[in-house]
Amino acid sequence: MLGLGSVLTAIVTPFDERGMVNEESFVALMRHLAENGSDGFVVAGTTGEASTLTDEEQLGLIGLAVAERPAGKTIVAGTGTNDTRHAVFLTERATELGADAMLSVTPYYNKPSRLGLKRHYEAVARATDKPTILYNIPGRTATNMPPDLLAELAQIDGIGGVKQANADELEPIEGLDLYAGDDATFARTLDLGGAGGILVASHIVGSEMRRMVDEPERRAEIDASLRDVFRTLFLTSNPTCTKAALNLLGHGVGGLRLPLVEATPEESEAVRAMLARHGLLAGAPA
Numbered sequence: 001m002l003g004l005g006s007v008l009t010a011i012v013t014p015f016d017e018r019g020m021v022n023e024e025s026f027v028a029l030m031r032h033l034a035e036n037g038s039d040g041f042v043v044a045g046t047t048g049e050a051s052t053l054t055d056e057e058q059l060g061l062i063g064l065a066v067a068e069r070p071a072g073k074t075i076v077a078g079t080g081t082n083d084t085r086h087a088v089f090l091t092e093r094a095t096e097l098g099a100d101a102m103l104s105v106t107p108y109y110n111k112p113s114r115l116g117l118k119r120h121y122e123a124v125a126r127a128t129d130k131p132t133i134l135y136n137i138p139g140r141t142a143t144n145m146p147p148d149l150l151a152e153l154a155q156i157d158g159i160g161g162v163k164q165a166n167a168d169e170l171e172p173i174e175g176l177d178l179y180a181g182d183d184a185t186f187a188r189t190l191d192l193g194g195a196g197g198i199l200v201a202s203h204i205v206g207s208e209m210r211r212m213v214d215e216p217e218r219r220a221e222i223d224a225s226l227r228d229v230f231r232t233l234f235l236t237s238n239p240t241c242t243k244a245a246l247n248l249l250g251h252g253v254g255g256l257r258l259p260l261v262e263a264t265p266e267e268s269e270a271v272r273a274m275l276a277r278h279g280l281l282a283g284a285p286a
Contacts, residue, residue: 007213106134
């Protein structure tokens with residue numbers, strides 16, 4: 001086991017009114033999440049809008065997270081791209097900055113072959129002495145890594161886990177820590193003996209998701225009670241509704257960078273209604 005924790009929040013990247021990274025808000029949010037169920041953070045992942053960050057911004061956030069991490073919490077750096085040289089560069093720098101592990105998404109758009117994927121991950125794993133977590137999300141990358149390929153990639157030194165966002169192929173893989181890639185499969189992943197999840201809803205209901213780990217006898221019940229949270233946060237492309245929810249709760253994470261746009265009035269109202277159903281708005285910061 002990698003020992004990174006069970007509830008890893010794929011933390012959003014806050015922006016200020018000028019659209020620049022808001023470091024103060026990021027640190028405040030990280031501390032809040034640490035007090036509400038999170039064992040660690042994936043920094044500059046999909047939810048962190050990494051695809052619209054410059055290298056300087058991305059590495060700056062990773063360094064900031066390492067420097068300001070709450071005691072005992074882990075930092076997983078999102079360092080995957082569809083250019084192996086670039087992924088190696090980001091992985092090397094994130095290692096130097098002190099990240100505990102790397103999350104490396106399947107190269108997107110260029111649709112590599114199985115051999116190309118193997119060579120890519122061999123290069124990434126060589127670039128760090130920290131564990132690399134594979135990220136399989138065919139809905140965004142147009143390339144799926146089936147279980148037999150994941151088992152093959154597990155043989156590469158340094159490859160230690162997989163974030164599985166293909167629910168149809170969610171299963172244990174020998175040699176890899178299994179992390180849920182979707183909030184909706186977190187309970188099933190835990191039931192399968194997986195390590196945990198790389199989660200989005202833990203921004204909002206982190207303490208409840210923590211209970212799914214700590215109270216296995218109540219897991220199915222808690223999971224059922226959170227289904228509307230999972231659905232609402234993904235009404236449109238993530239992290240649109242997650243940022244809307246955080247802003248309604250007073251966390252001041254700002255807007256999004258194009259091509260993503262802020263929640264529509266209808267989406268915002270759905271988010272507000274979900275927060276109200278769960279009794280969250282009453283406890284929002286002033």
